Amino acid sequence: MTTDPADRGVHEEHRVQGVDHAAFPTFDPAATVRFYRDTLKFPVVHSICAAGWGPAEHPDFIHFFFDIGNDDRIAFFYYFGHEPVGDPAARGDAWARLPEGTPEFFANSRHLAIHVDSEEDLLEYRRRLDDSAWPCEMQVMHETIESIYTHDPNGYMIEITRALRPVTPQEDLDAALTIDALCEVASGPEPSLDKLLTRKAELIVERAADWDAAQQAPSGTGAVPR
Amino acid sequence: MSALFVLDVPENEGVVRVAEQDAVLQVDKVGPYFRIALDDHDRPAPDPGEAVGAGHTSTAQQIVIDRRATGCRHAVWYSAVAGLQDARIVQHDKNALRLVHR
Structure with missing residues (x-):
């Protein structure tokens, strides 16, 4: 425990403790569970079954959570009877389809990167993905990080990454x-x-x-x- | 004087080493940055010139860092420049980083 006044000041100002949950809609909860729970082996840690949400037009829904380590969670909403909008062939994901001509780099700019501590752990997740319907699409080693990438069943880009040296x-x-x-x-x-x-x-x-x-x-x- | 800044981190070591070995460049330290400078003051801003291939070094008119000599790969090579002092990048590709006086 530090006693340096300056360090205490930083601690009092910056009090957050990481990701509680990052939430995304899904139209395919079964595939989402196969990907996160059965393939990546992320435990299901929480779910909410809700009959609407106050306003009468709000659909019934399930909100379900997977542990992504460090007690952080990725969460999904499945809305009964709510259909996707937009052209399913267009670039994008379950949350939105992007206009024609949207470049791939822009579509991929929004993604979730999950941290692992070692090469062994990274390769273990690569092995799990490669044995599934969602194989690793790309493995990149920059000089400072190494990452694997795939898209989940909802079209969300998921990165798993390790640092090759401390910042x-x-x-x-x-x-x-x-x-x-x-x-x-x-x-x-x-x-x-x-x-x-x-x-x-x-x-x-x-x-x-x-x-x-x-x-x-x-x-x-x-x-x-x- | 035209100069670029490069942060002192392990991946940038090759860029700094190539600059240190280049007789026309001066390398000094500003905090945790290396300043790689070419003594080209009093010169008018030159024409950007032609892109160079592999294996070139700096001249009186331009700073040239040969990418292969640095050993840098894609990610670090394209993110190694931290600042530009009276300098303009006229080439930054797989062969070379080339700067002229602004």
Whole structure:
């Protein structure tokens, strides 16, 4: 338990404890259960059977939850009698079908990534997927992470990922500078990576040396200067 | 002076090493970043020139980092640049990262 006042301040400000649940609609609960419970072996940990939800037009529904580790959960809604809208052949998922011409990178940008600790664990999930109707579509090892990807029966992209090394303190500084530059550039005319990197260089010159000095100092808190 | 910044993390070591071995570039440290600089002040902003293939090094007019010499693969190579100081990227592909004075 830390007694550093600065650390206590960070703790009091940032009090959340991870994902309680991330919820998605499904039109195929049986396949959803085969994927999450029977294939990935995520335990069913909770469910709600509800006759409507107050307003008369709200359909009866089942809300069911799978444990994704760390007491975090992925949850689904199945609404009795509610049919999907949109072209089922269009890019997208059970929640929405995207307009024609939507690029794949954009469709795939929204996804859930579930963490594992080791290569052994990652390969175990790959094996489970490859033995199922939802085989691994892609396995990628960047220099810093390794991930496998598939789409669940609802069309939601699921990633399982492991870190190849811990995140370093300087990456927190780098992220802070990127985000400050991004907010400025994206709020201005014609945002571009060139403009962001030019602004970020100015922020590096303004703040990186001081950050380094604070890291070296015995009272350094690791907090990112603003 | 034209310069790019590269964060000091293990994956970027190859980029920094290639820059350090390039006689026309200067590499120094700004906090946890490496600044890779070309002493090209007093020069007008040059024409972006032609894309180069593999195996090139910097000249008086441009910073060139050869991708294969860095050993970087896709993800790190395309995310290694942290900042641009009076510099403009005119090539960033599988062969090279090339910058000229802005």
